[in-house]
Amino acid sequence: MRVRMKVDGVVYEDEVEPRTLLTHHLRDGLGRVGTPIGCDTSNCGSCTLLVDGESVKSCSVLAVQADGTEITTIQGLAEGSTWHPVQKAFQEHHGLQCGYCTPGMILAAVDLLSHNPDPTEDEVRHGLEGNLCRCTGYQNIVKSVLSAASEMRGDGPLPGSFQDAPAESHETAGASS
Template sequence: MPRVRTKVDGVTYEDEVEPRLLLVHYLRERLGKVGTPVGCDTTNCGACTVLMDGLSVKSCSVLAVQADGHEITTVEGLGRGGELHPMQRAFHEEHALQCGYCTPGMIMAAIDLLRENPDPSDAEIRRGLEGNLCRCTGYQNIVRAVRRAAAEMRAGGDADAPAVPRPEAEVTP
């Protein structure tokens, strides 16, 4: 079996994995990162979006072996010192979720959008979140949350640092 070494939320893991194991299943089943939901398994919904080397990817379309040597950030790895990331906080404060199933993917896609464009218009936010579906909201509060987080991140200088640097740790099962 192939061996992978990847950093997830600041912790380095080494594991043997089946060649066809999807990253979403590796994160959830092997590493316990259940904040990344399995949505459609077809890349249509975006619920499983994570950051790979700072760029959003749908983890149901990436094999765990493809993550070898890369840094993955999940929604669980965003907060700092017990505090929510500005995007997480904005989603909460702007009521940008109802059932919450799509929320992790929306947050991760929005963070990548702000990396590229720290001051997007509403239309640019909507375009940037295409491919991330929400069945419960009308997207209005989601757009408002991204706008709010963008302003906070620009004011706090966090626009280029969506992931949290964590102490290096090694985990080898």
């Protein structure tokens, strides 16, 4: 079947088998490999992207269902070399380690913040329930999303985790107590 979709600003028109998953069409057909695949049951959320602005697990959508849509993957989220505030926040707050879940996590967070620009910690945790991370324990992901929310509301990002200044001298707990 013939499908036409705009992916990260570029229009593609291709013949696909009706059974082709959107995620496989993007990865194998279009070479847009920024969106990884982490499971086969739509549980992990690694393949999350935005279809017409809404977050979608691209392993649970057929390419033909995405005909005529506009898709944003992690590769198209930045404006040129300017990262989206959520991308920036993930680095600033160490919201990733291996990074495999990160594209999905970031796009799920972008969607969450588009519906709820001022979420509580609890709302962020529940809003990202469909995305699994095995490295971070989620705490820094939550912090990243709250910081991005603050910046996107115009309140500036939360204080970063990283020190621009050189480290203080080491305090050693060894001798006393």
